[in-house]
Amino acid sequence: MARDVSGPVSPKEITLEPQERYHTIAVLVDNEAGVLARVIGLFSGRGYNIESLVVAEVDTEEKLSRITLVTSGTPMVIEQIKAQLERLVPVHKVMDLTVDGPSVERELALIKVRGTGDKRVESLRIADIFRARVVDSTAESFVFEMTGSTDKLDAFIELMKPLGLVDVSRTGVVAISRGTRPM
Amino acid sequence: MPNACMSGSHIVLKALEDQGVDVIFGYPGGAVLPLYDTMFQQNRIRHVLVRHEQGATHMAEGYARSTGKAGVVLVTSGPGATNAVTGLTDAMMDSIPMVCLTGQVATHLIGNDAFQEADTVGITRPCTKHNYLVKDVNDLARTIHEAFYVANSGRPGPVVVDIPKDVSIAEGEYVAPEAIRHKTYRPQLKGDLTAIEQAVELLLEAKRPMFYSGGGVVNSGPAASQLLTEFVRLTGYPITSTLMGLGCFPASDSQWLGMLGMHGTYEANLAMAGCDVMVAVGARFDDRITGRLDEFSKGSTKIHIDIDPSSINKNVQVDVPIIGDCAHVLEDMIKVWKASGRKADSQAVEDWWSQIDKWRSRNSLRYEQGDGLIKPQYALERLRELSKEKDTYVTTDVGQHQMWAAQFLPFDKPNRWMTSGGLGTMGYGLPAAIGVQVAHPDSTVICVTGEASLMMCIQELSTAVQHRTPVKIFLLNNRYMGMVRQWQELLHGGRYAESYMDSLPDFVKLAESFGVTGLIASKPGELDKVIEEMIETDGPVIADIQVDPDENCFPMIPAGSAHYDMLLGPNGEAEVNEDGLAMV
Ligand SMILES: Cc1ncc(C[n+]2csc(CCOP(=O)(O)OP(=O)(O)O)c2C)c(N)n1
Ligand SMILES: [Mg+2]
Numbered sequence: 001m002a003r004d005v006s007g008p009v010s011p012k013e014i015t016l017e018p019q020e021r022y023h024t025i026a027v028l029v030d031n032e033a034g035v036l037a038r039v040i041g042l043f044s045g046r047g048y049n050i051e052s053l054v055v056a057e058v059d060t061e062e063k064l065s066r067i068t069l070v071t072s073g074t075p076m077v078i079e080q081i082k083a084q085l086e087r088l089v090p091v092h093k094v095m096d097l098t099v100d101g102p103s104v105e106r107e108l109a110l111i112k113v114r115g116t117g118d119k120r121v122e123s124l125r126i127a128d129i130f131r132a133r134v135v136d137s138t139a140e141s142f143v144f145e146m147t148g149s150t151d152k153l154d155a156f157i158e159l160m161k162p163l164g165l166v167d168v169s170r171t172g173v174v175a176i177s178r179g180t181r182p183m
Numbered sequence: 184m185p186n187a188c189m190s191g192s193h194i195v196l197k198a199l200e201d202q203g204v205d206v207i208f209g210y211p212g213g214a215v216l217p218l219y220d221t222m223f224q225q226n227r228i229r230h231v232l233v234r235h236e237q238g239a240t241h242m243a244e245g246y247a248r249s250t251g252k253a254g255v256v257l258v259t260s261g262p263g264a265t266n267a268v269t270g271l272t273d274a275m276m277d278s279i280p281m282v283c284l285t286g287q288v289a290t291h292l293i294g295n296d297a298f299q300e301a302d303t304v305g306i307t308r309p310c311t312k313h314n315y316l317v318k319d320v321n322d323l324a325r326t327i328h329e330a331f332y333v334a335n336s337g338r339p340g341p342v343v344v345d346i347p348k349d350v351s352i353a354e355g356e357y358v359a360p361e362a363i364r365h366k367t368y369r370p371q372l373k374g375d376l377t378a379i380e381q382a383v384e385l386l387l388e389a390k391r392p393m394f395y396s397g398g399g400v401v402n403s404g405p406a407a408s409q410l411l412t413e414f415v416r417l418t419g420y421p422i423t424s425t426l427m428g429l430g431c432f433p434a435s436d437s438q439w440l441g442m443l444g445m446h447g448t449y450e451a452n453l454a455m456a457g458c459d460v461m462v463a464v465g466a467r468f469d470d471r472i473t474g475r476l477d478e479f480s481k482g483s484t485k486i487h488i489d490i491d492p493s494s495i496n497k498n499v500q501v502d503v504p505i506i507g508d509c510a511h512v513l514e515d516m517i518k519v520w521k522a523s524g525r526k527a528d529s530q531a532v533e534d535w536w537s538q539i540d541k542w543r544s545r546n547s548l549r550y551e552q553g554d555g556l557i558k559p560q561y562a563l564e565r566l567r568e569l570s571k572e573k574d575t576y577v578t579t580d581v582g583q584h585q586m587w588a589a590q591f592l593p594f595d596k597p598n599r600w601m602t603s604g605g606l607g608t609m610g611y612g613l614p615a616a617i618g619v620q621v622a623h624p625d626s627t628v629i630c631v632t633g634e635a636s637l638m639m640c641i642q643e644l645s646t647a648v649q650h651r652t653p654v655k656i657f658l659l660n661n662r663y664m665g666m667v668r669q670w671q672e673l674l675h676g677g678r679y680a681e682s683y684m685d686s687l688p689d690f691v692k693l694a695e696s697f698g699v700t701g702l703i704a705s706k707p708g709e710l711d712k713v714i715e716e717m718i719e720t721d722g723p724v725i726a727d728i729q730v731d732p733d734e735n736c737f738p739m740i741p742a743g744s745a746h747y748d749m750l751l752g753p754n755g756e757a758e759v760n761e762d763g764l765a766m767v
Contacts, residue, residue: 030366033316034304045309076496083493089313089333089368 019074022051023098024105024175025082028183030090031057031065038088039067048073048081052107052172064092066183068174095183097175105175109153114141115164123163130156141166191320191351192221195284198327200227201360204255206246206621207231208239212259213299214286217351231621231650234642236263238614240270241640244279245618248601249576251404253280253334254618260286261299264345265306269608271341272310276605277427278402280339282330283311289349290318303345312340318347320355328363337370338491339402370490374507374515382486382503383519385460390531391538392420393458395443395472398427398604399465399489400509401597407510408432408597411464414517418527421539423451425466427604430594440539441548444472445740446586449547449749450539452740455480456747457538463487465509468498469605478745488512547738547751548590556731557707559584559659563591566629566657569714573627576619578602580612580636583665583736588631610639613656617643620652627655627718634660635684637725644697647723655717656725658690661732669735673750694725705729 016022029035036055043050051070058066071081078096085094097103111132113123120140127134127144130152136143146156150173157168177183189197195218199207206229211219222230233239236258243254258267264285274281288297304316313333315326323346330342386392394415400407408431415422415438422432423443432439441448443455455461461483466472473479476498485501487494488509495504505512552561577592578601579585585602594600601619603611616630637658647654667682691701700720704713710728717726739750 034308037305038308041309076500080493080497083491083495087491087493092367 016072017074020072021078021098022070022072023078023096024068024070024103024173025085026095026097026175026183027067027069027085028092028094029065029067029088030092031063032090035065035090036067038090039069039085042084042088043071046080046084048077052170054172054174068172070173093183095177097177100177102178103175104178105149105173106147107150107153107171107173108145108147109157109168109170110135111144111146111157111160111165112141112167113144113160113164114166116140119163123160126156126159126163132156187357188354189357190217190221191323191346191353191355192218194320194323194355194357195327195346195351196221196225196228197357198324198360199255202328202331203252204228207255207257208233208242208246208618209257210236210239210259210263212263212286214260214288214348215257215263215284215351217348218257218284218286218346230257231617231646233614234645235640236266237269237610238617238640238643238646240267240274240281240283241608241611241614242618242621242643242646243281243283244270244274244277244611245578245601245615246622247274247279247281247618248401248615249598249619250622251598253282253331253339256281256283258283258285259299260288260303261301264301264303268306268310269606269610271307271343273603273606273608273611274341275310275312277603278339278398279341280334281341282327282334283341283343285343285345286351287316287345287347290347291349293347303343307343310341311343314343314345316345316347317350320350320353323350323355324358325363328358328360329365331360332363332365333368336368338399338494371506372490372508372511374488374505374512376515378503378505379512379515380519382462382505383516383523385484385486385503386418386420386462387520387523387525387527389420389460390528391457391459391535392418392527392532393454393461393483394420394422394432394464395424395455395461395466396422396428396431396464397425397466399467400428400431401465403465403490403509405597407465407508407513410510410513410517412436414513414520417517417520419532420527421454421536423447423455425469425472425604426589426602428466429589429600430597433595434593435595440543442589444469445474445742446590446736446738448590449545449738449751450542452738452746452749453542454539456745458483461485463489463501464513465489467494470498472746473498474740474744474746474748478747480746545751547749550734552707554707557704557710557728559587559661559728559730559734560591561707562657562659562710562728562730563587563631565710566631566714567592569711570627570629570718573718574623574625575599576601576616576623576626576628578612578615578619578628578630580630580632580639581607581609581666582633582636583661583669583734584631584633584636584659586666586736587659592631609636612636613640613647613654614643616654616656617647617650617652620647620654621650624652628652629655629657631657631659633665634658634662634687634690635664641693644694644699644723648698651722653720653722653724655720656723657717658725658727659730660687660690660727661730661734662687663732665732665734666736672735673739673741690725690727698722700724701727703727703729
């Protein structure tokens with residue numbers, strides 16, 4: 001999911017139609033009952049894709065939550081998605097982080113690998129290269145915690161497959177614009 | 184003065200009153216009994232008891248569309264709320280302001296599959312502009328005021344407020360509407376001046392300009408229709424409108440080309456296909472208008488005025504989007520046009536009009552009335568003639584009769600024409616007419632319907648009688664689901680699967696059994712007398728007009744065809760128009 005055009009093309013990107021692109025969209029909403037259902041219902045009802053979606057309260061005083069979602073579509077569809085999101089009554093602000101200037105994107109994953117002997121040592125060695133941390137270990141398993149771009153996580157998980165990968169839990173992308181400006 | 188403390192149901196009634204509500208369309212049940220009890224003890228707000236909750240929603244739509252004020256519905260939990268879903272969806276599609284209060288089981292029972300519990304906010308989320316579940320009586324007044332604000336502002340729509348029974352019993356604080364300012368929802372009314380100047384420049388330079396208006400003009404209020412009329416006359420350019428926009432420009436004006444779209448006139452559709460500058464005003468490029476998208480008006484530069492940013496570039500990519508309320512934007516356009524001191528390219532526009540007049544001369548709405556069966560078009564022309572002195576409002580149901588009514592009944596003013604456009608809801612016509620009549624007790628309210636549609640909300644005849652709403656049901660009875668039969672004839676080899684209305688009632692007797700006057704006409708010569716009697720009768724009437732069962736509605740753009748590719752003739756011959764093609 002390289003959203004930097006100059007960057008490497010991830011395998012997922014290849015499944016897109018020409019003109020379609022992944023976009024990371026941030027949505028600031030009132031943290032009230034049903035708000036997530038409204039956003040998700042809009043996507044399913046209108047046939048838009050959701051690659052990933054993250055939501056948490058970010059302002060406890062104003063009771064605001066921030067939803068970060070990754071979707072794909074042609075420029076016309078992305079424009080529609082933004083307009084449709086803005087139409088929802090509890091939505092304060094919508095920002096397309098992919099086009100509205102540079103941004104930072106991160107994802108966190110917990111990755112469980114089971115193995116003994118050489119494979120176990122190898123997984124630890126690769127984890128070290130990728131700067132993944134061990135957050136749990138037993139005699140025959142590790143749980144690695146890793147933060148980074150989606151591509152980096154994909155690459156690490158790919159390498160763990162032959163070494164005994166058994167479970168993955170990922171947060172999905174969170175993102176924020178670079179520089180001094182707030183959303 | 185400290186805010187008054189009162190029961191939840193008193194808060195509801197007070198909030199409605201402060202919002203200027205004079206009538207509620209509703210139906211009682213367990214979860215709303217406290218509200219009904221409170222209502223019983225006051226006489227400032229009138230309650231119209233319906234016979235099915237769907238009827239209440241369409242009445243509220245008719246009321247809203249003919250007055251510009253939000254219609255109010257009150258129904259009970261569970262089945263009351265689910266019965267309202269069709270009308271809510273209808274109002275959503277046609278941008279009709281409505282506030283629907285639904286009862287809900289007590290808060291401690293929510294989620295327990297309690298008796299008559301339904302997840303009303305869950306079910307209605309996609310078919311409302313917004314909805315609320317009020318769990319605290321102290322939020323009730325604010326929520327209701329907010330509901331009216333959301334329903335009425337920007338692009339209007341239906342809003343549901345779900346009120347658990349214990350909340351309507353509990354005591355809480357009342358707050359007045361003035362205290363409410365919405366946190367996030369503030370639609371943009373003024374259009375961007377640079378875009379407006381650009382649009383006017385394009386219009387001044389246009390050789391083959393075209394106005395394409397829609398329901399948004401009606402929703403914006405009567406001022407928008409006046410300004411549109413003024414601007415169109417100032418320019419001298421042709422104008423068409425969608426089904427929803429009929430009446431926003433006078434149909435008696437020579438610049439009017441008739442309705443466009445699937446059953447629009449030849450001249451309106453070909454002018455859309457051939458224009459070089461198109462101004463869409465409060466219209467949304469629906470598939471019934473555009474036909475095949477890749478063939479839609481390919482040669483034109485498109486200006487789109489709409490209050491809802493999500494309408495822009497949804498189906499058709501436009502060149503100059505102007506987000507704002509039609510009235511504000513049109514007012515600015517007129518100013519900019521006048522200030523420019525320039526005039527339209529009169530030679531080019533004259534040539535354009537002579538092309539349009541050629542298309543017009545095809546007379547695409549022609550039909551032949553012999554001495555045999557009554558042609559539905561003829562029935563409508565007689566209705567138009569015999570009701571023209573009256574202050575008339577028209578509602579319709581859905582089908583051929585709806586399209587003929589749109590083609591043959593002229594509207595010179597907005598808010599006079601109520602029809603289910605976006606959703607195409609059979610059963611809309613009669614309750615909508617009752618809603619209009621409640622708002623305009625002294626006017627003539629006519630429901631043009633078909634026998635299949637009428638049967639879908641026939642129970643509301645009882646409401647019409649009880650509430651003394653003398654609606655005139657003009658039933659174009661072709662004993663078919665005519666529109667379905669027409670598609671089957673043209674597209675499915677004449678296999679009329681289930682489109683014949685078997686075992687129809689005797690509509691005269693049916694009318695009489697409700698205490699309604701029943702009339703019947705089966706020959707052209709009987710029409711005038713029946714229509715006159717219908718109009719002059721004091722109470723509600725069903726006029727059963729037995730029309731030619733085989734008549735088809737033309738012109739027609741078959742689904743999936745380009746909008747210049749119209750069927751004109753009664754024999755269904757395809758007439759691909761070369762001059763239309765040549766224009767693009
Ligand atoms: C609730 C609903 N169900 C089905 C349809 C599909 N439909 C569209 S027109 C039509 C036939 C309408 O028949 P009638 O009311 O007799 O009108 P006519 O076309 O004969 O004038 C049907 C079934 C619909 N629009 N609404
Ligand atoms: Mg019929």
